[in-house]
Amino acid sequence: MTEATRERAEPREETLADPPETADRRLGRGRRRSNDNLAAYLFLAPWFVGLAFITVGPILASLYFSFTDYSLIGGADWVGLENYTRMLTDERLHTSLGVTFAYVFVSVPLQLAMALALAMLLDRGVRGLPIYRSVYYLPSLLGSSVAIAILWRRVFGADGLVNQLLAFFGIEGVGWVSHPDYALSTLIVLNVWTFGAPMVIFLAGLRQIPRMYYEAAAVDGASRLRRFFSVTVPLLTPIIFFNLVLQMISAFQTFTQAFVVSGGTGGPSDSTLFYTLYLYDTGFGSFDMGYASAMAWLLLVIIAGFTAVNFFASKYWVFYGD
């Protein structure tokens, strides 16, 4: 049992056929191996340069700029904590945090529930699985494109597709994207629409659950529902956790759809002012680079914080079978 469950805890390893014995080789155990320092650093040279100038360097630079007033013209003036204290009273910042949290905490659970439900249906040896899987996966590839955001504007517009269909049933819809109460929901629907990627991961995980557990449960008289909650869910928790972390991180960074659907404004009345949109506007609309850097750091702290909370909480609900 432990053998099977351990495999499931590492979904990445199994798909690429990583035979267990390479683990020993990887660590160089039992082999005479000299260090390849020079060769390794040469192979890594581009990556080191990238690390210094494109990733880690800018993170640190961003920390420095967050304590300055800088508009690209002239130098950066040190202002201490001013940018951070300004956040406390910045109403638009609070709005943007509210919008982003609402989006993340509603759309991610819905998306994962949908992904799991479909994966469960498809896992039952349905004929034509590859076709269904592809069809459901397609939106995940397209979802972040400008063209889809444009389509969404039309689908949920006042005289858009949804309202035309509602009119068939005699229901008069509103202009979903232009109504402050509903605009965010259309973006949530868009994110749920891209449930295909987590679904594929769930499918890979479900395939790892040995059939005999279900058979044993059935012999013991467990109902379908009972089997789902007592066999599938516990054994799938590592995958659920994996998907949750991944989708939350990516949902926090949503930008394109909100930008295009709202015409770059985050409107109507800031109802789709995502954090990233406000950050873009601050940095590249008003060129307030100091404040934008402080916002960037807050985003980093928020994402890292939620990821840490996820990992901490996972001790209590993720089942690794040991």
Place this chain on the structure above:
Amino acid sequence: MVTKTSAARAADRRGEQRRRFFVHLGLVGFGLIMLYPLLWMVSSSFKPTADIFSDPGLIPDTFVPGNYTEGWTALQFPFHHYIWNSLIVVAGSIAGNLLACSMAAYAFARLEFKGKRLFFSIMLMTIMLPIHVVIVPQYILFANLDWINTFYPLIVPKLLATDAFFIFLMVQFIRGLPRDLDEAARIDGCGHVRIFLRIVLPLSTPALATTAIFTFIWTWNDFFSQLIFLTDPEMYTVPIALRTFVDSQSQTSWGPLFAMSAIALGPIFGFFLAGQRYLVRGIATTGIK
């Protein structure tokens, strides 16, 4: 208790068949709902604009291919100009990712060196790094290099292996390759460069294909960094051009706009059809869309 009469078993089988039928019916119906907006977009790109606002159906009453010619020339530059720009960025990004990420992956997967564990965990952490956190200093850096409104800010980072996700993907793959081949080559006097070029790279074709396909789709779709680094209409890529189109258009040009949007989605759909195997393996391996 478990034994059943043959009649009962036949009834079971019929029930099972009925269940399957309904499952398929549900799955097909749901798939249609999912794809309906896309199909409607393609169909609407052949409708006169007025019909887009009144006809939710998929078959155009009047077939208007003119949307495509109209959309092609609606912006400052003809649409192939933007497609060409996008292709330059995409080609540069693919070349960069294939080369730089596979080199880094070879070092992480096959070589022993000082600081390996540390660097490997740093690499894993940068996978999750939101671009918004580094965009301001990056912009300042590229502005100082006079690279704004060139494709360098979009391509050079890929040549520096900053898409760490692909390093990870290839490390996982290379670790799965048998080491005996490299060892044999080493005994025969091959250096690391030759082992990398002649043995590891050719065997890694599936991982390289996954990398190329994902890089294509992500770069073709990418909006945020292109929006920031390309502000001159001559340098616009397809997503930025579409965005200008949607902002500048009046109610009358939804037809042409849909036509150009459909064209923008075309290549992704093509890669999706051609590379499904790699895509599904790629996400099942690493979990990224």
